[in-house]
Amino acid sequence: MKKSKRKIVQIVLITIFVIIIGALWFLSASIYNDNINKRFESYKPLMYRTQDFEELNCSKYEFPSDKGQMLMGSLYSAGENQKGIIIVAHGFGGGGHNSYMDCINYFAKNGYYVFAYDATGNDESEGEGVGGFPQGVIDLDHAISFVEDSEILPNLPMGLFGHSWGGYSVSSVLSYHPEVKAVIACCGTNSSSDIFKAGGREQAGDFINVLMPFVKVHEFMKFGKYALNTAMDGFESSDAKILIAHSEDDDMVPIEYGYDLFYEKYKDDKRFTFLHFTDRGHSDFFIDGKNTYKEEFNSLFDKWEKSLDYDYKVEENKKRFMKEKAEFIEKNLDRKSWSERLDVELFEQFVDFYDEAMTLN
Numbered sequence: 001m002k003k004s005k006r007k008i009v010q011i012v013l014i015t016i017f018v019i020i021i022g023a024l025w026f027l028s029a030s031i032y033n034d035n036i037n038k039r040f041e042s043y044k045p046l047m048y049r050t051q052d053f054e055e056l057n058c059s060k061y062e063f064p065s066d067k068g069q070m071l072m073g074s075l076y077s078a079g080e081n082q083k084g085i086i087i088v089a090h091g092f093g094g095g096g097h098n099s100y101m102d103c104i105n106y107f108a109k110n111g112y113y114v115f116a117y118d119a120t121g122n123d124e125s126e127g128e129g130v131g132g133f134p135q136g137v138i139d140l141d142h143a144i145s146f147v148e149d150s151e152i153l154p155n156l157p158m159g160l161f162g163h164s165w166g167g168y169s170v171s172s173v174l175s176y177h178p179e180v181k182a183v184i185a186c187c188g189t190n191s192s193s194d195i196f197k198a199g200g201r202e203q204a205g206d207f208i209n210v211l212m213p214f215v216k217v218h219e220f221m222k223f224g225k226y227a228l229n230t231a232m233d234g235f236e237s238s239d240a241k242i243l244i245a246h247s248e249d250d251d252m253v254p255i256e257y258g259y260d261l262f263y264e265k266y267k268d269d270k271r272f273t274f275l276h277f278t279d280r281g282h283s284d285f286f287i288d289g290k291n292t293y294k295e296e297f298n299s300l301f302d303k304w305e306k307s308l309d310y311d312y313k314v315e316e317n318k319k320r321f322m323k324e325k326a327e328f329i330e331k332n333l334d335r336k337s338w339s340e341r342l343d344v345e346l347f348e349q350f351v352d353f354y355d356e357a358m359t360l361n
Contacts, residue, residue, distance in 0.1 A: 037129040042095030052339040053105040053322040063146040072124035073117035083155040084358040088116040089166030096123030102342045133192035134223035135287035136169035156249040157181045157358040174234030182357035186245045189257040191230045243273040247280035288343040
C-alpha cells in the first residue's frame with residue numbers, strides 16, 4: 001500500500017513537472033514570437049532617398065533566401081576604381097537598410113561598392129515577419145552567396161558591416177564564409193538568444209533567465225545550426241580582420257553581451273581592433289554627437305504638435321494626425337541637414353580599417 005501511494009506521488013510530481021516545463025516552453029515561444037516575429041517598416045516621411053546624397057548611384061536586385069522568400073537588395077556606388085565591396089546587415093525593429101544610407105554613402109564615396117538589403121519581413125523584402133534573430137544570419141549568408149555567384153560585381157575583396165542585430169549577424173556568418181576579409185561589428189551580441197535576453201531583461205527582470213533555456217531550444221527547432229553559431233564561432237572559423245565597436249551607455253544591447261566578451265578573449269589578438277565608447281548609446285551610434293539638427297527638428301515638431309486644435313491621442317483623430325504629421329515632416333524637414341549627421345571622424349577610422357584589411361592582404 002505504501003509503495004502504491006509512493007508511486008502515485010511520483011506520478012503526480014512528474015505530471016506537475018511536465019506541466020510546468022510545458023507552460024514555460026509555451027510562454028517562452030509565445031513571448032518570442034509576439035515580440036520578434038513581426039514585420040517592420042521604415043517610417044516613410046523620415047526615410048533617406050538616394051538623391052539626398054550627391055553622386056550616389058543605386059541599382060536594385062532581388063534574390064531568394066532560405067524558404068524562397070525574395071529579398072530586395074541594392075548595390076550602391078560613387079565614382080570608379082572601387083577597392084572592394086562591403087555588405088551591410090541592418091539592425092532590428094526599424095525596417096530595412098534605409099536608416100544606414102548615410103553610412104552606405106560614406107563607404108561608397110571612399111572607394112567601395114556597397115551591397116545592402118532588407119532582411120526577411122522588412123521593408124521591400126517578402127515575409128510576414130522576421131521569424132527570429134537567426135534569420136539575420138541566414139539572410140546574410142544568402143546575400144553573400146548572391147553577390148559572389150551573380151557576377152554583378154568584379155572579383156573584389158569583401159568586407160561586412162553590421163549594427164545591433166546586424167553586428168551579431170556579420171560575425172556569426174563567418175562560420176559559412178571564411179573568405180570574407182574584414183568585418184566591422186557595432187553594438188552586437190555573441191549569440192542570437194542574447195539579443196532576446198538583452199531586451200527581455202528590461203521587461204521581465206531576472207525571470208528572463210528562467211525562460212532562456214526554452215528560448216534557445218525554440219530557436220534551434222526553428223533555425224537549426226544557424227541558432228547554434230555564435231559570433232566567436234565565426235571569429236574562430238575565419239582569418240578576417242575584425243573591428244568591434246560598442247558604447248557603455250547602450251541601453252538596448254548592453255556592452256557585456258558582446259564587446260566585453262570579445263575583448264576578454266581577443267584583446268591581445270592582432271586580428272582584432274576594439275573601439276570602446278561611453279556616450280554613443282545605440283540607435284544614434286553613428287551620428288556626430290555635436291550635430292544638433294535632430295534636436296532642432298524635434299523642437300520644431302513639438303511646437304507644431306502643441307498648436308493642434310484637437311486631441312491627437314483620441315482614436316478617432318489618430319488617422320488625421322498621422323496624415324498631418326507626414327505632411328509637416330515633408331514640408332519642414334531639411335533633407336540635406338538630415339542626411340549629413342554622420343560622425344565623419346568615426347567613419348574615417350572604419351574606412352582606414354577596411355583599406356588595410358582588404359587592399360593590403
